[in-house]
Amino acid sequence: MSRFPLTLSALAVGLATALAAPAALAQEQTRKPSHCIAIADAAPGLSYVQTASFGAPLEDFTVRLSYIAHASFLIEGPEGFTAVTDYTGFLGNTSFFPDVVTMNNAHSTHWTANPDPRIPHVLPGWNTSGPNPVEHYLDLGEVLVRNVPTDVRSGFGTVSAPLGNSIFVFEIAGLCIGHLGHLHHEPNDMQYAALGRLDVVMAPVDGGYTVPQDVMISILRRLRSSVIVPMHWFGDFTLQSFLTGMASEFRVEYRDTNFLEVSLRTLPSEPTVVVLRPAWLRDDDL
Template sequence: MRFLHTLTGLVAIAIAGSVAPAAAQDREEPPSQCRAIAQALPGVIFASAAASENPLNAPEAVTITFEGHSTYVIETPAGVRIATDFSGFHGADPVPRVVTMNRAHSSHYTLSPDARIEVVLPGWNPDGPEPAEHRVVVDDVYIRNVTTDIRSWETGGMIPDANSIFIFEIAGLCIGHLGHLHHELTDTHYAEIGRLDIVMVPVDGGLTLSHEGMAEITNRLRASIVLPMHLRGTRLDSFLARMEPDFAIEFLDGNSLTISVRDLPGRPTIMVPDNLYFRG
């Protein structure tokens, strides 16, 4: 079992005898372009890169592929392959270099990831009560997290900091994955997240949040591209209906999207992978 638990300026790996990958060695935390405007302004709504005078018009493109359930694979211009909410099933072939995971259900994490995966980022802290805090650079991607709580199915209460919203800063893009989000976000959460150009949103309608609650969060984040995930036991149409007419709806021809800052749509758009209905 191999976990990378990182703090600002500190890297520790939770397996005996292992060493930190070279890409994630101790280093000064880089500045976050996605949080540059996120200085805890109450009620702020962040503009996407497409809607602003963005000086980071990087021509490099990022490819994002829906693999199933809540796993998207992100491939950076430098070839770093990242799998979100990795359980060892979706997105496992070819082996990703980086995985993130959230301990809500077995379909969102694994305690025995493939030993060939270099960087494993759990959204919870497996070593204690403090929140997981990840600030990791792997080649051309900077990965950080913002923790949220999850429900306890045994007690009916909430487990603090057991989920993470992961943010991937790549080629001028701010890409967010909400994980297994179980509650509304506070102004502090929005400030910590910062601007998102692309966001992956669970649309199950109940296991995470209701469609009404998730629509409110999606509207507040105001990303240029919204990628649905985690479709279980409900119809995607209900979520899409709540998002119109403020968001355009586009059904992808396939399950992959290749995008750069220059390609972001001017109107916020929900892009639905071709096989979401069958593998959601």
């Protein structure tokens, strides 16, 4: 049975999302607990293999990450779940639409005011109706999507929108996958704690529009994720500068394609930066 683009019918029943302020205590007690926060030690294993492009069937307990462009990734789960991060409204020459999109509003290249109306769950990383931070806790069974709000800062370093953007975490197939978004500052201790364990992290490494590269390297050292995928790098010079800064403590691996498959099996021998080349989605890849 084809999972693209008709992947939504199996998810249509029982879908719910938390889109506003923190839920009441009684509601919180019904939530599926976050295993990424509850289990702070290292995962039992993670392997990555490159076998197929977007839309192809996945093995059990395997997730595919496809780097689309800039800060947008397609996340595919083994049971058919799909999500796009920092969704701008354009994915390429494709009729595909995902189950979930996340967005951040620091720049127009990270969101759209007109998302495809077929997308069931659109999760902005800021509160579109007021000054309070937004809280997402979307439990779709196969995946839990949640956010950790962070500040939007001006070019002068001042806070222009407190907790106005988000780091999104996808808990799927036993993995904890984090997308740091348009991060403007190092998370504080409470934010690190809210993130929990991140097995895979997608990190902006431009060093200018987001945090300086030395700050990003410090963040990634603290997270100590098994796999780091650089994004938001504006050219090979910027990317190579980041990789040079990471090379003393992290293995660096280059891929010729835009995707990576991960599963909880065997961890890399050391934390690894996996460099993917972005590519738009195309229906003829299916």
